[in-house]
Amino acid sequence: MNPVSSGVFLSAALRERGEECALVYDGHFAAEAGSGGPGRRVVHRDVHSTARLLRDLRVRHVVPGSEAGVDLAHRLAEHLDLPRNDDATASARRDKAQMVKALGDAGLQVPRQALVTTREDLARALDHVGLPAVVKPPASSGSDGCRICRTEREAVEHFTAVHGRSNLIGKVNEAVLVQEYLPGTQYVVATVSMDGQHHLHELSRSRIDERGGTPTRRHTISCHRLGSEERRLVAYVCACLDALGIRRGAANTDVRLTEAGPRIIEVNARILGPTLHPDPYFIAFGSSQQHLLVESLLAPADFRRRLRLGYAPPNVMGKAFLRSFGSGVLRGIPGLEAVRRLPGFHSVTSLPEVGSTVEDHALTTGTTGIVYFVHEDEPVVEKSLAVLVGMEDAGTLFDIAAV
Known part of the structure; x- marks a missing residue:
């Protein structure tokens, strides 16, 4: 799914073993469909039609080729009833706010955090998290939209800059994650x-x-x-x-x-x-x-x-x-x-x-x-x-x- 990063070499490793690959790209990455190496190109429109095509191709495994493919790979594997990770925690594997909450609920030590959608939420979040704080999209990659804010003014400016904007993987930042800064x-x-x-x-x-x-x-x-x-x-x-x-x-x-x-x-x-x-x-x-x-x-x-x-x-x-x-x-x-x-x-x-x-x-x-x-x-x-x-x-x- 979306083999636009190291997924290029993942498909190559499969071909080295004589396996054929179906390279699936969603709409945001359709322009990258020529970069994944040899293989059947599939431009994803909806889960039902893509799953039907993959079933016809007798696909045995569905794996993400980049961060942008994590959610889609799981949904397709679930639809095809193929081997996959736990369905109950699928959203927590993609959304950083849900991820940290799930780990904390499991008894692991995690940083303080808050998910915010307004400036009023942000002020309350900074009281909870403290300064400095890390302000970032809850779902992106490559340090996209991530900033260490040492004052409330910096946090407000960065929140304004990233909230409601499209991120690196083509998703709109409908909320912003404020997280405790961790030294080390x-x-x-x-x-x-x-x-x-x-x-x-x-x-x-x-x-x-x-x-x-x-x-x-x-x-x-x-x-x-x-x-x-x-x-x-x-x-x-x-x-x-x-x-x-x-x-x-x-x-x-x-x-x-x-x-x-x-x-x-x-x-x-x-x-x-x-x-x-x-x-x-x-x-x-x-x-x-x-x-x-x-x-x-x-x-x-x-x-x-x-x-x-x-x-x-x-x-x-x-x-x-x-x-x-x-x-x-x-x-x-x-x-x-x-x-x-x-x-x-x-x-x-x-x-x-x-x-x-x-x-x-x-x-x-x-x-x-x-x-x-x-x-x-x-x-x-x-x-x-x-x-x-x-x-x-x-x-x-x-x-x-x-x-």
């Missing part, structure tokens, strides 16, 4: 589940900078081994997956490790995005999340054996989401040669074309490139990431002519 290191936890058992594929620390109140993910670096804090964090995430009824398929979870312990940011019931190439993942982890998901669907006996293995990736991965820090026409990428010479460099993907227009934004969509470093020693990866960030901040990576 943020982690990404990528999993694949089968029969209620969760396989930890990737655990990575994120560097997130704040630019004008907007959280900007600069890079992630994977954990080579699990210490006591990391094990506690992973156990918390698995409890979140259980509470949200995630018994099968891929998920990626953002969680903060605070002084009081792990606290949820959000669970995404899909493969990790944006468009992440699987090749560096095979070097760092021995497989990619897309390929593990396919294994769980098509070779369950192999995946069950994998579930018995502990988390012990052979290498460390650093993944940098390149930032232009300027808008205009791209004249060149003069710093790229130096980046390619950095220790541990593996590859760079999704670079914009020279001559195209680039935009300075904080969204983690990978539109200005993603650099992968893979090495057996974590300090080597950390140093290369630091050099790259320094080049971005100094403006020596991209050459952009302001328009």
Whole structure:
């Protein structure tokens, strides 16, 4: 469903095993129908007609190819009576406000929050949540519409800016979520589940900078081994997956490790995005999340054996989401040669074309490139990431002519 992010490589992983794919796009993403690789294209109009077509194609599994496909994939699987996650918690897996409430109701420690639709609601929410607060759409992705507000005035301005507007996945923000700001290191936890058992594929620390109140993910670096804090964090995430009824398929979870312990940011019931190439993942982890998901669907006996293995990736991965820090026409990428010479460099993907227009934004969509470093020693990866960030901040990576 809507394979517009790493779903492109999910369909490729299926084809590698000789499987045919039906690529379903809803109206908002119909223009992307040429980007998902070979396969039958289906433009979704309504659940009944799409389900009828998929039934005729003898589809066996329905999986989301991006955040925008999570809800549609579940509704179609339910309509076709195909394997899927818990029906009762389907809306909580998509709506961040319902998600945090469901986790709190399950006895997990969660941030304070409130869902607001008016300025009066917002004032009461800030009294409950406190400042600073995170103000964001309850359903979007890539940090779209997310802002850390340190004053009531900032919160009001941001609420006004996002309320009633269309978000990154084509939904109107009919309400806005106000959430307690959580200090601490943020982690990404990528999993694949089968029969209620969760396989930890990737655990990575994120560097997130704040630019004008907007959280900007600069890079992630994977954990080579699990210490006591990391094990506690992973156990918390698995409890979140259980509470949200995630018994099968891929998920990626953002969680903060605070002084009081792990606290949820959000669970995404899909493969990790944006468009992440699987090749560096095979070097760092021995497989990619897309390929593990396919294994769980098509070779369950192999995946069950994998579930018995502990988390012990052979290498460390650093993944940098390149930032232009300027808008205009791209004249060149003069710093790229130096980046390619950095220790541990593996590859760079999704670079914009020279001559195209680039935009300075904080969204983690990978539109200005993603650099992968893979090495057996974590300090080597950390140093290369630091050099790259320094080049971005100094403006020596991209050459952009302001328009």
